[in-house]
Amino acid sequence: MTSESSDRQKELEQRERILREREVELRLREMEANIQATDAAFHQTAKHQPEDSQKPWMKKVILGGKLFALGVVTLVAVKIASVLAGFIIVAALGLMSYKLFFESKKTNL
Template identity: 65%
Template sequence: MTSQHNRPDELEQRERLLREKEVEIRLREMEQEMSANNPPLHKTVKHQAEDYPKPWMKKAILAGKLFTLGVVALVAVRIASVLAGFVIIGVLGWVAYKLFLENRKKPS
C-alpha cells in the first residue's frame, strides 16, 4: 500500500526534476546565444590631426586673449575717465557762467 501511495509523489518529484533540468538547459542555451551575439570590443584611440594645436598652444592663445581683454579694459577706463573729466569741467563752467557771468534781471 505504501508503494502505491508513494508512486504519484515519486512521479511528481521526477517531473519536477525533469522540468528543472529543462529550465537549466534552456538557460544555458540562452546564455550561449547572448554571448555569441556580442561582438568583441576593441579599445579606440582618438585621432589627432597633424595640424591640431598642442596643449601649450591652447594655453598661449588663452593667455593672449586674457591679455587683450585687460588692455581693452584699461583703455576703456582711461577713455571713461577723460570723458568724465570733460563732463565735470563742462558742468563747473556752466554753473560758473550761470552764477557770475549771466546778465542779471533788469533792476526794477
C-alpha cells in the first residue's frame, strides 16, 4: 500500500514538474514574440517647428541688440563711476589741504 501511494506520489510530482517546464517554455516563447514585435516597430521622428516661429536672422538681430544695449549700459556705468571717483578724490584733497593749512594749531604747553 505504501509503495503504491509513493509511486502515485512520484508520478504526480513528475507530472507537475513537466507541466511547470511547459509553462516556462510557453512564457519564454511569448516573451520572445513580444521582444521581436517591439523591435520591428520603428517610427521616424521629426523636430517640431511652430508655425509662427521667428526667422533665424531675426533671432540674431535680437541677440545683437541685446549685446549693444549691454555695451551701452556698461559704458554709462563706467562714466558715472569715473565722475563719482573724481568728486571723491577732489573732496579728499580739499579736506586734507584744509586740515594741513587752515585748521588752527592748538598747542597745549
